[in-house]
Amino acid sequence: MERRVFGPVPSRRLGKSLGINNIPYKICTYQCIYCQLGKAVRMQANRQEFYRPEELVGEVKTVLDSIEKENEYPDYVTLVPDGEPTLDIHMGELIERLGILNIPVAVITNASLMHLPEVREELLGADYVSLKVDTVQHQTWKKVNKPHKSIRLEAIEEGIQTFARLFTGKLVTETMLIRGFNDSYDELTQTARFIRTFTPETAYIAIPTRPPAFRQAVPADEETVNEAYHIFRDYLDKVELLTGYEGNAFSSTGHFREDILSITAVHPMREDAVRGLLHKTNDSEDALILLLEEKQLEKLQFNGHNYYLRRFSK
Ligand code: SF4
Structure with missing residues (x-):
């Protein structure tokens, strides 16, 4: 059974x-x-x-x-x-x-x-x-x-x-983004506007993390997920990403590497916030560069600002 x-x-x-x-x-x-x-x-x-x-x-x-x-x-x-x-x-x-x-x-x-x-x-x-x-x-x-x-x-x-x-x-709410x-x-604007009409506690943006049955269902890429996050944030108070990393979201360990990986799995982090975290954990920029080289993080632009997002596409 x-x-x-x-x-x-x-x-x-x-x-x-x-x-x-x-x-x-x-x-x-x-x-x-x-x-x-x-x-x-x-x-x-x-x-x-x-x-x-x-x-x-x-x-x-x-x-x-x-x-x-x-x-x-x-x-x-x-x-x-x-x-x-x-x-x-x-x-x-x-x-x-x-x-x-x-x-x-x-x-x-x-x-x-x-x-x-x-x-x-x-x-x-x-x-x-x-x-x-x-x-x-x-x-x-x-x-x-x-x-x-x-x-x-x-x-x-x-x-x-x-x-x-x-x-x-x-x-x-949960919104699955398909490229x-x-x-x-x-x-995305229309979806966010509708969700705003009933103000959920959190609006989650997700991408498929398991192989879909239909081949045309390709997950949205980091760039788009970053944009979707910002569009949703224009309309909604709390937006979070579900991109496959359950992680240790929001817990601050005091270690730059763990902290940035867990935060960026949930939402993009602006460059000034990343610098603030480096300062707080007494780390140098090398720690950030290493994560980019290891392809753990992606650097993206939105509205004239640089953001960092946990990498999830292959
Ligand atoms: S088809 Fe699959 S993903 Fe869609 S609602 Fe049903 S169980 Fe969920």
Whole structure:
């Protein structure tokens, strides 16, 4: 039988996350070009019963009981199947039952069913909700997310805004950048403007880090990710990058090398800030040059300033 509970696994966003597959493998409302399940996805837009919530919660309890050290205990239990978790008609009951375990509940959803009042209602019970917003352009949405034919983008957008007004937990968005599809200046500006209408706590910009099923899904490069970061920052308070380095983000070790690698994995760092860090850690510019030579860092220009970004393209 397919494993339904896995982890805890480390996650930059969630700390230690115990994952729950609340739907069978590969069932989704989308068939994103960057999905590693890709062409194998079985598409559907109707919610249905897959598993009994009490069975899933029983499996979660078994895993929790087997954890011996307190520091290995999960920070979140997360509905994050290889597919779309809101297709589970019992999602609301599952979230409710998980809540009794006194561990915050997270849901990572592609947001495609946010037009359904019952899905929004059920998600209100979660502590953390991550919504996919790759684009707000209809044509691009069709090309990038390849949605089930019964789903409407405008209805999803309205649903997201309605949900955000009521949700008291932590709301974040995730935008996956695919070269030549949704990474132009206009696209990014429109996406950022839409996200601003419901002010999530953090807007994440991601690139595919695992091989996609469709070959045309090439990750945006550093230059574009840097630009996307700045465009999003013009509209949104908190923007972070998810480029494949979970790292030790934001923790200052007092060591230039570790600090700059962990910070630039999350957001581009302006040259003056890098110089400030060198000064703080008593390092010379050689340490910076070495990282550029090792191709760990990339130097990029934006709006007349130099920025450094963690290198992620091959
Ligand atoms: S929403 Fe997620 S699981 Fe569904 S096709 Fe897209 S990437 Fe794959």
